[in-house]
Amino acid sequence: MKKLLVLALALLMGLTLACAEEEATAFTPTDSTVLVACFSATGNTWPLAEYAAEYLNADLFCIEPEVPYTDADLNYSDSNCRANQEMNDETSRPALAATVENMEQYDTVVLAFPIWWGQAPRLIETFVEAYDLSGKTVITFCTSASSGYGRTGEILAALTDETVHWIEGARFPASTTAEDMQAWLAEKGIAPYTAE
Numbered sequence: 254m255k256k257l258l259v260l261a262l263a264l265l266m267g268l269t270l271a272c273a274e275e276e277a278t279a280f281t282p283t284d285s286t287v288l289v290a291c292f293s294a295t296g297n298t299w300p301l302a303e304y305a306a307e308y309l310n311a312d313l314f315c316i317e318p319e320v321p322y323t324d325a326d327l328n329y330s331d332s333n334c335r336a337n338q339e340m341n342d343e344t345s346r347p348a349l350a351a352t353v354e355n356m357e358q359y360d361t362v363v364l365a366f367p368i369w370w371g372q373a374p375r376l377i378e379t380f381v382e383a384y385d386l387s388g389k390t391v392i393t394f395c396t397s398a399s400s401g402y403g404r405t406g407e408i409l410a411a412l413t414d415e416t417v418h419w420i421e422g423a424r425f426p427a428s429t430t431a432e433d434m435q436a437w438l439a440e441k442g443i444a445p446y447t448a449e
């Protein structure tokens with residue numbers, strides 16, 4: 254049992270590293286007009302973002318904080334941990350490690366993240382405010398331990414102007430499959446990119 258737990262932990266860390274080391278440093282845009290941008294602190298949301306990107310023929314960007322979160326930072330049972338301090342401060346905007354230089358090329362942005370205290374992490378607010386998203390379609394999805402999607406989308410939409418077409422997002426369990434993600438995106442009318 255202990256061995257299984259260690260293996261599961263190692264796999265989880267592997268996923269996190271896959272994002273941190275490969276995606277963030279080697280973001281190589283294609284001609285796609287669809288971007289999937291994902292922040293995943295502990296690796297649950299990242300595979301779902303990969304499923305979305307694969308189905309949509311989208312570029313996949315890993316959103317990361319300039320100062321990485323440690324385990325202690327993410328220990329949200331500690332009221333004073335960094336993540337909780339950020340979430341308790343509406344004005345907190347943690348700096349991004351890197352930005353999407355070519356944001357103009359995307360018509361559609363799929364934004365993925367974990368729920369932190371019932372809403373998107375402040376880092377996602379930093380991301381949304383870092384770009385001119387005017388005229389783009391933006392859809393969000395999140396994973397959580399149990400909380401629903403709630404006002405997550407509304408809070409983010411309030412940070413942008415009225416020309417941004419926000420589509421109501423959803424919360425998914427970490428066990429979501431590629432087929433589930435594909436079905437949801439199709440239902441929401443988010444079409445895969447096809448080269449002309």
Ligand SMILES: Cc1cc2nc3c(=O)[nH]c(=O)nc-3n(C[C@H](O)[C@H](O)[C@H](O)COP(=O)(O)O)c2cc1C
Binds near residue numbers: 337371397
């Ligand atoms: C600071 C913090 C706050 C959280 N708040 C909630 C919450 O309000 N509701 C919930 O169901 N899960 C909460 N979680 C759990 C995460 O949403 C959940 O584990 C998610 O799947 C993590 O995704 P990730 O591995 O991609 O970061 C919280 C986690 C952290 C670190």
